[in-house]
Amino acid sequence: MLTATIPDNNLYMIDILGSWLEVGMVMAAIIVGGILMIPALKNFLKNRKISYPCSSKFRSIHSRVHEYLTELRVKLNADRAIILQFHNGGEFLDGSSVKRFSLTHESCAVGISESMDSRHELLASTFVDMLDMLSEGKIALEATSNLPDCHFKRHLESNHTLVFLLVPVKDIRGVLIMGCLLVEWCSWDKADLIDDEKIAMEVPEYTRYIEGQLYTGGKNNGK
Secondary structure, eight states: OOOOOOOOOEETTEEHHHHHHHHHHHHHHHHHHHHHHHHHHHHHHHHHTOOOTTSHHHHHHHHHHHHHHHHHHHHHTOSEEEEEEEEEEEEOTTSOEEEEEEEEEEEEOTTOOOOGGGSSSEEGGGOHHHHHHHHTTSOEEEEGGGSOSSHHHHHHHHTTOSEEEEEEEEOTTSOSEEEEEEEEEOSHHHHTTOOHHHHHHHHHHHHHHHHHHHHTTTOOSOO
16 A cells, blocks of 8 residues: 655754745745835935035025026016925814915015015915916916906015016926916016016026926036
8 A cells, every 4th residue: 555755844853844934934024024114215315315404505505596586587677586385284184284385485676575474384275376377387477467356366466566477396307396486577667678588588497497406406407
C-alpha cells in the first residue's frame, strides 16, 4: 500500500515555510505602510520649504512682486495694482472650509489711498460676479459702471475705482486659479488714456513674472 509523503518544512525544529510566510507578510506591511506615508512625507517636506517672513528668500520674493506691480502700474498709467489670493478662513458646521481672499501685495500712485484694510478676509461667496470673470481666464478690462448691481461693483465703488483690469493668477502648472491681478484707474483723466495694445503686450508678461515669484520659489522668469 502506497502512502503519500508529506514534505517536511522543518529544519532543526524551524518551520522554514512558515518563517518565509511571516517574513513576506512583514515586508508587505512595510511596503504598504511606506506607500501610505508618502502623502504625509510630501506634506512634511513641503512645510520645511516654507520661507519664514524674516528670511532673505521671503523678503526677496515679495519685494520682487511689489516691484513688478509698480512697474506694471506705471507702464499702464494706472492708479492702483494689487494681488488678491484665495485662502481658507475657518470652517462651516459641516466641516467644509470657508473660502476667502485677501490682498497680499499693493502698489499705489501718489495721492491714491491704499485698499488693504477693505480687502482682507473677504468672503468669496459674495463676489460671484468677480469669480465669473476670472473663470473665463481672460484679461478683463471693464468700467465699474457697466457691472450689474452686485457686491463686487459696490466694493469697487467704495475704493473709487472707475475702470479696472482683472486677470487670473494661476498655480505653477497654469491650471488652478490661485488669485488675481487687479489693476484700477480712479480718475477719468487716466482712464481715457488707457492703451489696449499696451495692456495686451504688458499684462500677460507681468502676470507670468508674478506667478513665477509666488509659485516657483522666487525664480525670476525672464527678469
